Structures are given as structure tokens and as C-alpha cells.
Amino acid sequence: MYERVSFENDYNVGAHPKVLERLFETNMERLSGYGSDFYCGRAAQRICDVCGLDEGDVFFLVGGTQTNSAVISSMLRDFEGVVSADTGHIAVHEAGAVEYTGKKVLTIPGVEGKLPPSALRRYLSDFFADENREHMVFPGMVYISHPTELGTLYTYNELSEISEICSEYGIPLFLDGARLGYGLMSRRTDVGIKDIARLCDVFYIGGTKVGALCGEAVVFTKNNKPPHFENFAKRRGALLAKGRLVGVQFDALFDGGLYFEIGRAAIDAAEKMKEVLKKKKCRYYIDSPTNQQFVIIENERLERLKNAIDISVWQKYDEDNTVIRLVTSWATTERDIEALERAL
């Protein structure tokens, strides 16, 4: 039905075929509800194994915004807010979901989508030195996304430093991994999933954008899952009756490394796309090592491009140019790349 070539985002097809197949195979099994089934259990175990966690707790939720607001609101105390780069997804593109739970997002200017460790340290140090702090929102968690909303990645050193700062202040570090698979498989990263599991207090492994129909796996790494977290999820409307829907998918994604294969496929496609962009002399808005590429394009050329293929308009660059976003996924084909080349 739809024959358009699309680089609009990484969630415009359904599930990876192997994931869908697993839903098919298990469909008629009678399973208990609300995440207590066999597949949720096995998927959790597989995730802990791959993360090198002896005592991790894994909880499956449906989507990214839901996961961010459930995790943040259940871990913050009443007088605390969450620190984020000002470009963070929770700060800009979640329609105020964190605020809906009564919590404030405390922003620090980001650099290429990242929260600079030095800026974080200054923020925390200034806050606790402020005589008026009892009338302010206490920083009670640090939120980072990896990859960020601009496709960039923290280095191992940066992540370690942020983790240390958080420990120093006794504040948990939460990593939003909506696109984690693409970050882990980047050709320019020194951060592995075990590093993340060790350095973060809680993080999630994104499924929706990395091969699943829906679903995110929250990993509490330090025996720190809030008590009765199922109840937290329920009252936030985030608990699936058929928890198997997410459990089976993650069981498939972490069976034999499928999750990483999906990530690699998108990265490979992104590298091919970058060759095309180079050939077509496109300027980068930001140099991203993952599956999202941000390119500055002349407004005239943009119109022609939009007629040919689907892309995302990111923001105005100047009077004559626009920043666009081109995204690959595991489903991006050679044909798509060729169509892009023609369209440019």
C-alpha cells in the first residue's frame, strides 16, 4: 500500500520479522497476566545476563514517554526534580509528562545534545551552596539520553564522570536508551551495555525504535527497584494486562543477539547514507555517530527532496537553509539509499 521511501524516523515499520514470528509462535499459550509470565521472566534473565548484572530488576513498559515519567516520578522524593540537558526529550518533546506527575525538569544548557559533566558539577555545587535552596527544587536524579536526541553519544570517560558526580551527591543516574541499540553498535563508541549497567542506577533498553512493535525494558541495576513498582505502573496506566506482548518481544530481541544485529544494520545503513551525503556535498548540522543524521539543506532543494522521499524537518537554520533529520533503521534497504541519492 505505502511505497514511499522514508528516512523520517526509526519507527515507521512494524516489528523485526523474528520478533513478530515469536509472537506468532507463542500466541495460543495460556500465560498469566501483568508481566508475571514465563517470557517476561526469561527476557529479564537474558537482559541481566547481557548486562552482567547479578541482581538487576527488569520491568517492561510500553513506550518511551511512559517509561521516563514512571521511572522519574517513582524514584524522586517529593521535594526533588530531575536534572536534564535543555535539549533532553523529557524537557522538550514529551508534552510535559514529567510535570504531569508533579515533578520539575531542571535544565542545564546541553552541548550537542549532551549534558557536560563540568556543567553538571557546577550546577549541583551551586545549588547546595545556595542559601535559598529550601525554596527551590532539589536535584534528585540526573537524566541523560544515549544516544541523545541529536544522535550523539557519551564517551566512556564522560559517562564515568557523570556517574561519579551522581554518586558524590547521592543522586541516581538514569539513562534513557530509547535508541540504545544504535548507540551500542556505533562505530565510534567505547561504551558497552555492561558499562551502562555498572555506571547507571537505572536505564532502559528501547524496543519501540529498535525492532519491537512496542515496549521498553527498564533495568534497575542496584537492587533499587521502588517497592510495589507494579502498583506504580498500574496507577500511571502503564501496566499491560497481556504483559507477554512486551515480554515475548524482548525475549526474542535478546535471544542470540538479535537486538545488536538490529542496531548494526541501522548503523551500516547510516554509514552508506553518509557516503551519499558526502558525495552530494551536504553539510552536517551535527556530526552524529548513530542512525540519526542532521543535515543543513537549501530550502529549494528541501522542497524537491520532500516530494521524493519522507524526511523530518528539524528546524530553521537561517533564511535560506533548513536543518533536516535523516534516520535509518534495521529496515532501511539499498533501494532506499539509492532513492535518497537520486532525490538529493
Added chain:
Amino acid sequence: MYERVSFENDYNVGAHPKVLERLFETNMERLSGYGSDFYCGRAAQRICDVCGLDEGDVFFLVGGTQTNSAVISSMLRDFEGVVSADTGHIAVHEAGAVEYTGKKVLTIPGVEGKLPPSALRRYLSDFFADENREHMVFPGMVYISHPTELGTLYTYNELSEISEICSEYGIPLFLDGARLGYGLMSRRTDVGIKDIARLCDVFYIGGTKVGALCGEAVVFTKNNKPPHFENFAKRRGALLAKGRLVGVQFDALFDGGLYFEIGRAAIDAAEKMKEVLKKKKCRYYIDSPTNQQFVIIENERLERLKNAIDISVWQKYDEDNTVIRLVTSWATTERDIEALERAL
């Protein structure tokens, strides 16, 4: 893997095969996100058609608790709460999800799970006569479930009367149809889906418990969808990136009457189960015309039963007896019924 016979609930298998098949067929189509795709559109149109609505608005959400709290919290004004029978799902079994949104559930004693029209009228009339009402929560919506949590159904006359009372007081009527398919196909009902669409201001057609993997279709019947409802859903963590997941399923459910077939299959199975219950001289706790049956069983027999098949323990009846719930679905087989007979 799982060979247990189960009458525990109506969400212990996956999706109806025809629904799953449709997910398979459409899997590789590139579709736009957040419910703006072709299938969400077509499913909405099909639902409006079957409801006899010229100007209905249909919005797809993921689960029942999420749907209840999103609809209720987006339609109530600040000073209003929602009126429900004290056995209503929102009042008891949603972990305070309505309260989480800042709203109060105002309860009236239910009769066999239903909100008696006369009690509703008295409640509203007393409220507006009360001199202290400015210090009380205003009734701003009426919530009913159909079938109720006890499997019972409103008659056409009852539903009409509740609808009239709501109109009189200018309060919207919201019907929770988590198991709507089973209610519509009951052999003892005079309420059709067109009646519901005409008499209610908003209702939802349950998918999760009626053949889908997940998903509920909210129908605003009177051109009364709150503006920017997508934004409401987003900030409550209720907006799927791959909205297609629910759209495709409802498109299948309302293609050629599958939704009703599923309902009928469960009702047929329930009737067979009732014959078994009669044969085995089981006492009913409540006489339900739908797919949930509530039976009083001696504690001794209960133990044997639980060893043989999966059922739900509902509540203690007296020292020697317990109320149990037996639930059929479209997936209940002859073999299951026979196993139940043996187990009893």
C-alpha cells in the same frame, strides 16, 4: 509449553489469529506515527459506521486503566469528580489511577455491579441541594461499565434512564466497555452498540480482553473530543509511537464483524459452561448473562479444582464457601469445558 486449562480470565492467550495475521501482512508497510496512519483512520471509520455515528471521533489507547484515567481526567473540570458504583473498576482495581490524575471517584452503592438510576438521581439531587456543596467535589461525569465487573448488563431502559439523568444535569456519561463484545453478544441483552453510541457521551470498545494483543478504542460520540487530545494522551504516557499496532488490530476486528464473532464464541462457551455448572449443582453468586460466571463453591472442592485448572478466587463467601470466577473467551475450547466438568 503451557498445557494448563484456564478459566482464570479472558486475557491469557494472545490475539485472535485473524488479528495477528493482519499485523503480519502490514508489518513492512511504512506508516506515519502516533495514530495518524491509514489503518487507524480506516479502523476509526469502520467503528463509526458500526456505531451509526456521523461525526464520532475515535482515539486508540493501549489498555483499560490508561483509557479510564485519560478520558476521565481530560473531560472533568478542576472542581469535578466522577460518579461510579462502589464496585466500579476505577473505584477499586485500578490502584488509584483516577486519583493519581488529581480527581476523586465519588461512589454510590452498586446493585449487582450496576449503578441504579434511582440512586444516581437521588445522589445528584441531594448534592445540588446541599448548602455546603462548594466545599465538596462536584459530580462532573458518570462512569458505568458494561458488562460490569460482576458480568451483569444494563437493560436498555436502565441505560436510557441514566443517560437522561446525565443530560438533565449536563454531565457526560462514560461507558467502560473493556468487555463490550461479550455484553453485545449476550443472549440476554436488549442493548446494541448503536444504542450505546447514542446514549453515551463517550465510551470505549475493549480490545485487550476481546481478541487483541492490546488496545482500546475510545469513541467520542457528540463532537466532544477534548481539543488536543493527542497531547493529553502524550503527557499521560499513553500515546504509542507505532499507533499502527492498535489501529491495525481494530481494523481487523471491525472488518466483517470479527469483533462480534469473538464475543459470540465466548458467550457460547459460557452457556456450555453453565450447563456443566448446573449439572454439577453449583450455586451462583450472581446470575451473569456474559462470559464471567461467579460461583459459590465449598472450600474443600475449591482445593481440588485449583489443582486441576486455573480459576480466579473472587472473595470469601462464608466460613465454608468461597466465591470463584470462571471466565470464558473466544479461545475457550470444548476440551476446556470437559476438563472443567471433570474437575468439578
Added chain:
Amino acid sequence: MYERVSFENDYNVGAHPKVLERLFETNMERLSGYGSDFYCGRAAQRICDVCGLDEGDVFFLVGGTQTNSAVISSMLRDFEGVVSADTGHIAVHEAGAVEYTGKKVLTIPGVEGKLPPSALRRYLSDFFADENREHMVFPGMVYISHPTELGTLYTYNELSEISEICSEYGIPLFLDGARLGYGLMSRRTDVGIKDIARLCDVFYIGGTKVGALCGEAVVFTKNNKPPHFENFAKRRGALLAKGRLVGVQFDALFDGGLYFEIGRAAIDAAEKMKEVLKKKKCRYYIDSPTNQQFVIIENERLERLKNAIDISVWQKYDEDNTVIRLVTSWATTERDIEALERAL
């Protein structure tokens, strides 16, 4: 200006003259803000002394509804609600202030305004035996008012039993003492303020209805004040810049027993009023030992009464009779009692 005789409530005049005087005397002193001043400190100490508390924490808030919702919402965990008699102020007459903070009020049928210990025990025991409890709101606090909304009082034995039940379940007991002074000075009570301080985890001493212009003193009795409670209050809009306003008043109220004198004056007036009611053959709706009396009166006589003096209409009793509330305070005079006698 106003010459009407009023038994409408106990907050229809300003402050007790001695309280007002103290505001006058201290008016030009330069004091630090937000409750950190000398008078707040001394008032807190005086309250701890009278309560027999070595390590009590006292926090001053402005009004009763504010106090209830701030205390409840700051002490409950995310998955918990507060248990109350169904006639409790928080359940009925605070416009859903507890729900506004995201928390549910879990009601148990009250008896003459009181929460029966046996009913509380059954409620908690049933809850923790319920297999579905993870989908329900956990009871996380018990709320009682003393005197209750119907003017009744817990006996020492009742209060002890409720306290024990709470300890058993690890749930804090919160006592709403909006009219505490009248309860303590009742001629029919065996509960003193030291008993309350020992048996409750947190309670408040009402000022607004007992001689102050405004203000309630929350007492945390078990070293259990939530950390950063000042911040909790601030974000709920409950922190006064001029905290002295309440501190000075409570310093006066607890200087030499004024609070108790005020209570006794109202009780004495209530006893005189009861003699009048007896003489006039009025029937009681409830036999209250405090300053609120609930009387059943013929509708005809009610009209005449309302023309003569101010009273509160409580509720309809039957077709021909109405329940009214008559309230005394420290400001009730002999002249008022005589006017009531004439009016009846």
C-alpha cells in the same frame, strides 16, 4: 455592625483578645521569615512541653484543609492512600484536596462520626489477604478527627486500640484536631493531650476554630517529620512568609494554658445550651460531648429560629424535620444563650 446572635460555627469572630494583644505587642519586632523566628520556636517548645514530648517536631500551617492535605501527601508513599471514616472531613468537605495531591481516601463506614477499631482491623486484614491487592490502593495511613465532624470523641480505649492496630500494620496514625481544644476540655473524655501525643504518629492542634485568627500546629511525635518539610509546605503554597503570624498566636495560646481556657469556655457554654435544649424538649440527632450539638427540629420551628438567630442546617431528617447544628465557642455569651432560648 453585626448584631445577630450566632450559633452557626466556631469561627465567626476574630481571635481571642489575648492572642490579638500578643500580635499587637510583637508587631514591630524584626523577625526572620518562614517560621524560623523566635516565637515559632518558643511556641513549638511550649507545645512539646504540654504534650510531654522530648523530641517532637512542631510545624505551623495556616488552615485545616491545607494541613490535612500537606501532612497526608507528604507522609504517604506513592502506592498508598489514607483510611478514613466515610464522614471524615477529608472524605467529604475538603473539595477533594487529598485527591488533588494524587492520593485516594479509602473510606470505612463510620459510627457517629468515628472509625470503629474493629472495622479498621477487618479492613486492613481483608486488604492484605486480597490476591488483587497489587491493583488496589494500599492503606498507608489512618486518619481520625477528634472531636469528629459530629462532635463525638474517641475514648482512651478506642484510641489505644486504633493506635495498636496501626503499629501492628506499620501504618502511621494521624489525628485531625481542628477542634482539639473542645475535645480536651469535654466533661466526658478520658483522653488528654499527652495520650494523643503518645498514641498518634502525627496530629494537629487546631487554632483557627479555637481562638486564633488562623493557624494549625502540626506535631510529629516520633522523630518522623518528613525531611525538608518546609519545602513540602512551600510547593503546596502552605508556607507563610511571615511565619510569626501563626507562631506568635500559638505562643500566646500555650502561654499559661490559654488554649485550654478557651476550650473550657466553649464547653461551659455548650452545657448551658444543652439545658436550654432540654427545657425546650429538643431531640438530639447525636449525643455530642463537645461544642457542637446536633438537634432534630420541626421544619416550621426551623423557619422561626432562622429568622431570630444564625444556625447551620445540617441535613434533612424526614419530611417534617431537619437536623440543625448549634455551635458554641469561647465567644459565646450568656446573652447568646438567652437569645437561643427565646428563639426556640
Added chain:
Amino acid sequence: MYERVSFENDYNVGAHPKVLERLFETNMERLSGYGSDFYCGRAAQRICDVCGLDEGDVFFLVGGTQTNSAVISSMLRDFEGVVSADTGHIAVHEAGAVEYTGKKVLTIPGVEGKLPPSALRRYLSDFFADENREHMVFPGMVYISHPTELGTLYTYNELSEISEICSEYGIPLFLDGARLGYGLMSRRTDVGIKDIARLCDVFYIGGTKVGALCGEAVVFTKNNKPPHFENFAKRRGALLAKGRLVGVQFDALFDGGLYFEIGRAAIDAAEKMKEVLKKKKCRYYIDSPTNQQFVIIENERLERLKNAIDISVWQKYDEDNTVIRLVTSWATTERDIEALERAL
């Protein structure tokens, strides 16, 4: 008792003597509760008169943070947030009270505490041009403070332009007048209270910091008070039982221009203070035309100053210097100014 000279803030003494006197005179009058009394009514009328409003609605609340969060949360729709300068009181110093109500504060970099009209226009224009806006918080109100947190004032032209922008976008303009009296009486302002009433949709006249013990008067200027606002206030814990406490004070403040006299006294004291600062060669951090002065002072001199008198440390300026805040009020005396001169 307290003999310290203080320039710490404008709320460190009690009420203006004439205000306190009025509380004394009316103390024994029997008045109805919750703001329905004679004095609240007369004060509201006096405020409307002074504002040149035919159909203004005035509502009395207790404190500034409470007022901000009650007004903002009751006027915003679900999908909207409030726009503020990043230095705005609601953005920084109210402990997240707006977020506590579920709403987001959308910040724009301020200039000397003010929201620049051009920046506001750009923000709104960009927002409504953004293709992702359905996933963002809609700007639904503009918040400004006057005087600002830095003591600065909007000019008539600036205020008019902001008002026009708001009208253009159909967004209400809310002015926080916690220190309004000092702004109105500044020697460098062309904005009168009638201008504010005409150009804003809602604003409040601060009492706590301008001569009252407590209390703020919210003025809805365009027949736009939310329905059942009393109920909104009640559920936010913001409704005083003895509403007279605030009504009587505002009745006194707007009887014969006392509010303006109080403002003028503080401005006169500030001008005298500025002469001292000039004489002592102090550098200004910001040039404020109202009762708050921000001065850069050497750290060494700061220590001596703090020993002699009470001041507020605002923030670090550089390694050797600190920004301090010096505040006058109606209660500042010649003796205080002389003490400051000596201390500097």
C-alpha cells in the same frame, strides 16, 4: 527583644499599625466565613474602584506562592503551560509549586528580570510554527512580575506590547504584584494600577510584603474568574475559614490610599539608602527603581557589614565580590539608614 537593624527583606515586621488596628476594631464582630463577609466585599469594591474596573472579580488568598499556583493552575488548560522569564519567581523560588499542580513553567531568558516583548513574540511564533508542537507543552499564559525579582519595572510601552502579543495569541497575561505597591510608587515608572488592570487579564496586589500580616488580592479583570473558584481554592488548601483576616486588612489598605502611602514610604527610604550607597561608592549590580537594591560588595567588607546589620546575600559576583540585596519597607527608619551608613 530584637534590636538588629535589618535590610534583609520587606516582610520582617508585622502589619502596618493602621491595618492591625482595623483587625482590633472588628475582632468581635460575628462574620460569615470563607470570604463571604462584609469586609471582603467592601475591600473588593474598593479595589475595583481604584483599578477603574466595572466588572472586576477580586478573590483573597493568603500568600504569594499559593496565589501564583492557584491562579496558574486554574486558568491553564490541560495541555498548556505558563511562560515566564527564567528569573521569574515561579521558575526558581517557589519549590516547584507550579509543577506540583501538574503544569510546566516554560522559560525565556530574562533581561534584568524582565521578559523582553520581542523574545516573547519570537517564542510564540516559533512554537506555533513547530511541526512537533503536539508533543510539546502549549504556551497558555504569560507570567510577569512587576516589580520583578530584581526590583525592575516594565515601562508602559513594554507592558502594552506584552499585552498585545498575548491578545494576538489568545493567551491570558498574569501579573504577579507581590510588591506591587513599591512598583506603583517608584519615582521612575509610567505604569499605574489602572493600566495594569486594563492590560492584564489577571493580576494580584501583594499584601504580605506591603503592610499586611498576610494576604494577596487576586483581580480578574475581564469577567474571567474561573467558575467555582472558591472550590479551586479549597482543594488547594488556600481557602481561609476566617476570610475576614485578609478582607479586613485589604479594606484598611484601600481605605483612603494607605496602600500607596506604604509604597511611597519604602521608596523614599530606598532613595535615602541610594544616597548612602553613592556616598560609600558602592557599585550597583542592577539599577533598580524600587525598594530592592542589588549592590556588589567586596567580600571583606561583606563580613563586617553582616556583623552590623541584616542583609541578604544574593549571589557570588566573582572571587572577591558578592552581590547583596538591601531592601527597604514602610517600616524602615532614619535610624536604620544611619546604621547602614555606619556599617558600610
